[in-house]
Amino acid sequence: MSDSPQNGPILVVIGTRPEAVKLAPVVQELRRRGTREVVVCHSGQHQDLFADAIGSFGLAADVALDTMAAGQSLPALHGRLFTAFGELLERVRPGTMLVQGDTATVAVAGWAAFLSRVEVAHVEAGLRSGDKWQPFPEEVNRRITSVVADWHFAPTPGAVDNLLREHLPASHVVLTGNTVVDALLYLEQQLAGAPPPLGLDPDRPIMLVTAHRRENFGPGLLDICAAVRRIAVAHPALQIVVPVHPNPDVGATVHRELGGLPSVQLTAPLSYRDFVGVMVHATLALSDSGGVQEEGPCIGLPVLVMREVTERPEGVAAGAARLVGTDQTRIVHEVERLLTDPAAYASMAVRRTVYGDGLASARIADILLEGRLMRPAFVPGVA
DSSP states (O other): OOSSSSSSEEEEEEEEEHHHHHHHHHHHHHHHHHHEEEEEEOOOOTTHHHHHHHTTTTTTOOOOOOOTTTTTHHHHHHHHHHHHHHHHHHOOOOOOEEEESHHHHHHHHHHHHTTTTTTTEHHHHTOSSSSSEEEEEEEHHHHHHHOOOOOESSSSSHHHHHHTTTTTGGGEEEEOOOOOHHHHHEEEEEEEEOOOSTTTTTOOOOOEHHHHHHHGGTTHHHHHHHHHHHHHOOOOTOOOEEEEOOOOHHHHHHHHTTTOOOTTTSOOOOOHHHHHHHHOOOSSEEEEOOHHHHHHHTOOOOEEESSSSSOOOOHHHHHHHEEEOOOOOHHHHHHHHHHHOOOHHHHOOOOOOOOOOOOOHHHHHHHISSSSOOOOOOOOOOO
């Protein structure tokens, strides 16, 4: 594709809530400049969660696709997405398609755009675990997207290195920082001085727990729940917030194993605004989420990562996150360490800019609208 900005609309394709959160500040920036039409499409994944997340930024979908069916398999979902995106590209005729991350929506939309000879710009490009099964299927989704993308907006120097090792053109790999930092700082500023949501007591410690990874289904999730139960019993003053993922494989297990514990608050998925409200007041987070790994270091929230490998090693290397896997003894030990060792806690609870400085969206808009960076590339460090 040409290095110069395309003439057609920028089609921003979003599937899940994390994509909505990470692309909302980019849409805001593109529309603020107003030099190209921006069309926001929701693929149909995470329907209610999508509307809430993007609504937190004053946005809504311009186009909504009907691609979800009860109980459908991943191959069936991919087939429905391919058909829907093929028809959408014919109607909108974009100059650029903008996608983010590593979901089915991202991989299929990027591939469909390639087949239609539409420029593809990939936000959060270059994340790699090195294991195609962890996380599944995200690791392969992002590799596929890198193959078809024209612009690769990398969140960290490590992601840039991954892309260059795959022989992608250096002129089209841009170090931007992660747009989740833009989104988080935007809402943190809006929530300044507000009490924590859910009736949480700001004078008592809070632990946020999120668990939804496919590779943790079954024994892994049971071990996570057992660890949380042990922690709740040992620390009754600790307020434990568990937003339960809508996947029924997760919800049934979590409610069976953790329901009824007085210090554990099981909630429906939180609005992103409330989720940020919990994070900014939390003492620590126990999570298998990619987003929490990025958000925690930004606000000085220690994150214990319930995975054996991560495609986001920067937080671990900086000391802001620690890999603990799903072994319940290991999880309990690491939580105990943070709750009882002030020095260990203080070493993790530092605001760090390892994932972004709040200007990622502006850099992406520079490339898509001006064809070049108008500001320095992102440099990670300590806030």
